[in-house]
Amino acid sequence: MTNEFPQALTIAGSDSGGGAGMQADLKTIQMRHVFATMVVVAVTAQNTLGVQDALALPTEIIDAQFASLADDFKIRAAKTGMIAKGGAKLLADEAITTVKEELSPLATLVTPNLPEAEALTGLKAERPADMVKIGQALQKLGPKNVLVKGGHLGGDQAASDFVLMEDGTSFWMTSPRIDTVRTHGTGDTISACITAELAKGVGLEQAIRTAKGYVEATIRDTIQVGHGPLNHWAL
Ligand SMILES: Nc1ncnc2c1ncn2[C@@H]1O[C@H](COP(=O)(O)OP(=O)(O)O)[C@@H](O)[C@H]1O
Ligand SMILES: Cc1ncc(COP(=O)(O)O)c(N)n1
Numbered sequence: 472m473t474n475e476f477p478q479a480l481t482i483a484g485s486d487s488g489g490g491a492g493m494q495a496d497l498k499t500i501q502m503r504h505v506f507a508t509m510v511v512v513a514v515t516a517q518n519t520l521g522v523q524d525a526l527a528l529p530t531e532i533i534d535a536q537f538a539s540l541a542d543d544f545k546i547r548a549a550k551t552g553m554i555a556k557g558g559a560k561l562l563a564d565e566a567i568t569t570v571k572e573e574l575s576p577l578a579t580l581v582t583p584n585l586p587e588a589e590a591l592t593g594l595k596a597e598r599p600a601d602m603v604k605i606g607q608a609l610q611k612l613g614p615k616n617v618l619v620k621g622g623h624l625g626g627d628q629a630a631s632d633f634v635l636m637e638d639g640t641s642f643w644m645t646s647p648r649i650d651t652v653r654t655h656g657t658g659d660t661i662s663a664c665i666t667a668e669l670a671k672g673v674g675l676e677q678a679i680r681t682a683k684g685y686v687e688a689t690i691r692d693t694i695q696v697g698h699g700p701l702n703h704w705a706l
Contacts, residue, residue, distance in 0.1 A: 475545050478506045479670040481663060482551035484513035484525070490700030491517070491656035496550065496663040498703035499685070503667035508544055510536040519655045519698040522555060548669035550662050552582075567591070576613025580675065582662045583609065585623040596624060599631060599643075606635040618665075618679060622657060630687075634679055642676075644683045649690050653699030660701055661686040 479500050486492035493509055500507035512533055516524035540546065551574070562570070571591055575581055585596045585605075592608040595601065602619045609617045615637040622630055631645040661682045668678035685705075692705035 476506055477504075477667075477670040477672070478508060478544050478546050479666050480508045480510065480540065480544075480546045480549035481666070482510045482512060482549065483659070484515050485511055486515055486517045486656075488518040488655075488697065488700065490519055490697075491555070491659050495656040495659035495701070495703070496666075499660050499663035500667045500670075502685075502703055502706075503664060503671070505667040505670045506544075507667075508540050508546065510540070519653075519696075519700050546670075547672075548666045550666040552659070552662060571612055575609075578614040579669075580616040580618060580665065580679075581609060581614040582618040582620060582658070582665070584620045584658055588619055596621075599624065599633070602631075602633040603635075603641070606633050606641070610635055616675060618661075620658065620661070622654065632683060634676075636676065644680065646683065646687045649687070651690060651693070651699070653693060653701070654690060655699060656701050657686050657690065660689055660703070 481493060481496035481500070483493035483496055486494050492515065493511060497507045497509065510533060511528060513525055513527045515522050567590055583591060588605045588609060589595060591612065592605055594605050594608055596605055599621065602621055606617045606619045609619070617635045619633045621632050624631070628648055629645045630648045631643055633641065633643055635641045664682035664685045665678045668681050669675065673681070688705035689701035689703055692702045694700070694702045
């Protein structure tokens with residue numbers, strides 16, 4: 472139905488600190504004027520310093536959430552993901568195989584950071600050119616489009632991400648590197664923004680470019696809360 476208000480879904484873990492995971496997704500989707508629905512798969516005890524504890528929810532209650540949503544909503548775009556930056560791995564090792572073999576081939580877009588991309592491809596990223604090879608290797612796993620996020624590539628003045636599209640075309644998105652440790656939730660925020668834009672019917676390339684601009688603003692426009700969440704009000 473074309474006159475339905477745009478609705479999106481995030482399948483995510485809860486972050487008690489409110490800055491990453493499901494909460495970052497909800498804040499971002501709301502800011503893009505899209506109705507957010509969510510399937511909670513895990514609960515984490517977390518703040519902007521790190522993850523202190525995590526509990527995966529039983530499959531039955533996860534299935535029940537999907538069933539409830541299917542009975543009521545017209546979801547146009549959905550996202551998932553729960554591997555944190557900085558070595559705090561929120562996904563069991565066996566689950567990485569499932570992501571690689573079963574989930575990735577279903578995705579319109581995958582948006583790994585470099586540690587995630589390395590875990591999925593076995594390739595190391597030391598310079599920007601490596602991100603091109605990693606993008607190509609990821610696309611062979613089956614997702615249509617790939618966004619390789621370069622935030623973890625140190626020693627440069629820029630934060631550059633590489634995008635490889637379904638038709639084989641590619642482009643870089645580069646923004647000035649903001650000198651801060653306050654980047655908790657950036658991965659969730661960029662992918663939630665892309666999801667929200669897709670739910671509105673925006674084309675994929677434009678959705679990705681809008682999301683890069685939004686995440687940059689959320690890092691730049693700091694708020695004094697804890698040790699540093701993003702500012703999801705930034706525009
Ligand atoms: N210090 C920074 N300044 C500006 N942009 C950044 C910075 N760190 C990360 N980004 C951007 O934020 C997004 C997420 O980055 P990244 O750190 O690679 O992924 P993740 O948050 O999943 O670990 C990317 O678009 C990246 O370019
Ligand atoms: C529940 C949950 N999900 C995902 C992340 C990833 O965080 P980031 O976007 O900073 O990599 C997180 N820290 N917690």
